[in-house]
Amino acid sequence: MKKQILILGTALTIASSLQAQEIPQTEVPSIIVNEFSKNYPEAKDIEWELEGNQYAVEFELDWNTDHELWYDKQGKLLKHKEDISEKDLPKAVSETIKSEFDGYAIDDLERISQSGKVYYHIDFEALLKEDWEVVIDNKGSIISKKAD
Incomplete structure (x- = not known):
């Protein structure tokens, strides 16, 4: 059952990412921007998206170290995806x-x-x-x- 829930969650994430809309940082709630900036002050190439009722940010920290974060409207971090070796x-x-x-x-x-x-x-x-x-x-x- 847990595997089915994870697979369903993954499928929903993929489906919602297809409907994501790129937005300027000025349209992201300040609580989210502040939380992100506090935790990742060295972030570069920052891109924000609105996916349903979640805010996603893609960014880089180092050479080829891509990250994606998903926040809810209250600024709670829901998911973190990062490239690793x-x-x-x-x-x-x-x-x-x-x-x-x-x-x-x-x-x-x-x-x-x-x-x-x-x-x-x-x-x-x-x-x-x-x-x-x-x-x-x-x-x-x-x-x-x-x-x-």
Whole structure:
């Protein structure tokens, strides 16, 4: 049941992102802008979007370190998605990758923090093999796996 809820949540997030509207920072509630600015004062290339009743901000901190945050209207952080490198993976996730995706290269790797839990969204690719889009929790359990 938990897997179905996560898959449904992921599908809804993807569907809502297709309907997102880019907005200027002046249209974002000040409580959200202040919270963001306080926590990420070095943010660059900042872009705001309104997705339903949530505000999303995409930004960069370092070279090739992209982040996305989602806030509710009251300024509460709902979700944080960030690009990471393979060396940043927990041991349990690395072990799952080695055992389940031997011979595959990681094409894209993101850490997603939401509702007090951490997930890793990974795109795998290999020559002459089917590509995979996988979500693994921080304990190394595969939450979802679909051909890409």
